[in-house]
Amino acid sequence: MVLVNLAQAGGSRRPGLRTAGEAVILVLPGLVVLFGVLDGLGAAAGRAEPGAVAYGFGVALAGALAGAAGTPMVVSALASRLPIDPDNLVHRLALVLTVGLVALQAVTQLTTDVLGAEAAGAPLTRLDLVVQEVPFLLAALVGVGLWTRRSPAGTVARLGLAVPRPWQLVVALAAAGAFYAFGVGADALDHWLTPALAQRVNAANLRIFGGLSDPVGIATIALAAGICEEVFFRGALQPRLGLFWPAMVFASVHTQYGLSLDALAVLVLALGLGLLRRFTNTTTTALCHVAYNGLVGAGIGWLGLPQAVLVEVVLLLGAILTTWVGKRGGRN
Numbered sequence: 001m002v003l004v005n006l007a008q009a010g011g012s013r014r015p016g017l018r019t020a021g022e023a024v025i026l027v028l029p030g031l032v033v034l035f036g037v038l039d040g041l042g043a044a045a046g047r048a049e050p051g052a053v054a055y056g057f058g059v060a061l062a063g064a065l066a067g068a069a070g071t072p073m074v075v076s077a078l079a080s081r082l083p084i085d086p087d088n089l090v091h092r093l094a095l096v097l098t099v100g101l102v103a104l105q106a107v108t109q110l111t112t113d114v115l116g117a118e119a120a121g122a123p124l125t126r127l128d129l130v131v132q133e134v135p136f137l138l139a140a141l142v143g144v145g146l147w148t149r150r151s152p153a154g155t156v157a158r159l160g161l162a163v164p165r166p167w168q169l170v171v172a173l174a175a176a177g178a179f180y181a182f183g184v185g186a187d188a189l190d191h192w193l194t195p196a197l198a199q200r201v202n203a204a205n206l207r208i209f210g211g212l213s214d215p216v217g218i219a220t221i222a223l224a225a226g227i228c229e230e231v232f233f234r235g236a237l238q239p240r241l242g243l244f245w246p247a248m249v250f251a252s253v254h255t256q257y258g259l260s261l262d263a264l265a266v267l268v269l270a271l272g273l274g275l276l277r278r279f280t281n282t283t284t285t286a287l288c289h290v291a292y293n294g295l296v297g298a299g300i301g302w303l304g305l306p307q308a309v310l311v312e313v314v315l316l317l318g319a320i321l322t323t324w325v326g327k328r329g330g331r332n
Contacts, residue, residue, distance in 0.1 A: 001139070007022075007089050040059075069095040070099075094241065102249055116200075118256050161231070161281070173287070186262060187262060229289065243271065243278065
């Protein structure tokens, strides 16, 4: 990312650097194709399980799709719908990395028992969670060109980070409550339609996050995921790649839901956060995400349901009123 940003910043003044940036966009997916083919051939020669063979060649396919996504021809076709530039190396790299990530996650879900592996793995610690989430924040900062193409102030502006207005804070909290209600409903529907799969998803999530059920653990989940993921997906990616594709990338990295209705619900929630970002800013979506994660971690329960409904109604009314006042004040 640093090299490609430097190459983009250099422009025609540094043709050698530009060539190096082009090479990165070509070589990265090419290496994935090579390693995938070798892995698939090795698994076939060793008479491994069919899933292992399929995984290797699937990785190669993911690399090929990623490489195709970064070609000027494909980027030019997408430029008619997205605010991207076919000559911008950073935009092309973003497509290569995100397409490769989604394709690789799809291959993994289709060829391996992801839920089984997650359920058998070690629970996350607070440090594990922070280490897992911080790369999203770093990728956002480096990806938009901090200290290579943009100053710190320019980076903050590009990522959509700003002090939220009162109406935006109320909207964020109201949206978090609505998202929580949707998530509970989607989970109940999942248990009704596919009970066996829903139980496996619950087992995987309990194994992963079971050690983070105390207040500090819940706060760590809420803050680390809410801030780091929003800065990356809604701050860095969405302004260039649109509403739907960053939501797909977001849903794909939540592997602990497998191929379930819960995974589809994550995609819907990501689209909701994207819409919130479109009409507000990244800080507002981060506040919403943090509040939503806090609600999921703490839970409400049947005894607290009437109070929760009342609070949500008040927040929704407050969101409508403060939004109207804020917009009216802005026009005046």
